[in-house]
Amino acid sequence: MSGRRLLPRAAFLLSLWTAVLAAQTPPFHSESSVVLVPVTVTDNRGEFVTGLKATDFLLTDNGAPRKVQMDSADSGEASISLAVLIESSEISFAALTKVEQIADALSHLVVGPGGSVAIATFDQGIVWRQDFTSEPVALAGALKQIPTGAGKTARMLDALMEASRHLDQRQGRRVVFLISESRDRGSKTNLKTAVQQVQREGILVYSARFSPYFTPFTVKQGQVAPPGREDQEAQPNYLPAFGEIGRFAKSSMLHTLAAATGGEEFAFLQQQSLEDDVSKLGKELHYQDVLSFTPDEDVPGLHHLEIKVRREGRYHVRARQAYWFGK
Secondary structure, three states: OOOOOOOOOOHHHHHHHHHHHHHOOOOOOOOOOOEEEEEEEEOOOOOEOOOOOHHHEEEEEOOEEEOOEEEOOOOOOOOEEEEEEEEOOHHHHHHHHHHHHHHHHHHHHHHOOOOEEEEEEEOOOEEEEEEEEOOHHHHHHHHOOOOOOOOOOEOHHHHHHHHHHHHOOOOOEEEEEEEEOOOOEOOOOOHHHHHHHHHHHOEEEEEEEOOOOOHHHHOOOOOOOOOOOOOOOOOOOOHHHHOOHHHOOOOOHHHHHHHHHOOOEEEOOOHHHHHHHHHHHHHHHHHOEEEEEOOOOOOOEEEEEEEEEOOOOOOEEEEOOEEEEOO
16 A cells, blocks of 8 residues: 655654654553554655555664565555544534534545444543444434533543554554544643553544634534534524634644654634545545554663655655653
């Protein structure tokens, strides 16, 4: 399998979070002697680079070259476990009207044969609405008429930590897809801890970001009811959204999480744009090359990775920047 289109990633941001991780070295035991490194490769036009072999990659681990293998799409190592985390706070009501239609795409376009999807929502609490399954009917049921919480609390980082635990025993590629606004509201977990956790667990973080200000204006009258008033004629509740306009200029946590793990941040406003984002996610995952190698067991802690393509030409490579090994 191969490559994918690259949206720009700030090098300083990756360096920042690598430094953060290096400064924090909590005990961690690797359950596997093999490190998986999903790699996205694109050319100058942003097109997928296909047909790459293991010998086309140069992977260095703390500066030392490693011999890598490449896993095929139908191997157990390349299969996908996807945890979808959906914000369900009061200000996400408009976005929730759009997620009902993506069940088929999640099972067929994203995870494919051998893969599975789990779904959770988060506001004041975190609720798993569907455990891992490949059945579109089950996923559609979990996505249908998700209730909104009362208030703006949306514990995105806490939900990410919970997803990391949920993915812990899953084999192959472990992926989180966040459907959320760009910031956390009310988590006990801070961003440094969340980045550290997903790096340690080798989780790719992707996201489809919505605007709590603009998205409500895409909802038609009668499409969604205000929280707790489902028995009455639905009227979009725009008031909470107006308080969010001042937040747009601030940086996105979703971008940071994607940059630190080799994932991607998308954005949507209309139903079609969310479906396009899911399609892009599926295309990327199924065009990735999945490299693997055996780490040096004598060097525990944080390992820095760098991956290059040996072929002639100019290539863009995106992958996880680090992994943890040993204690």
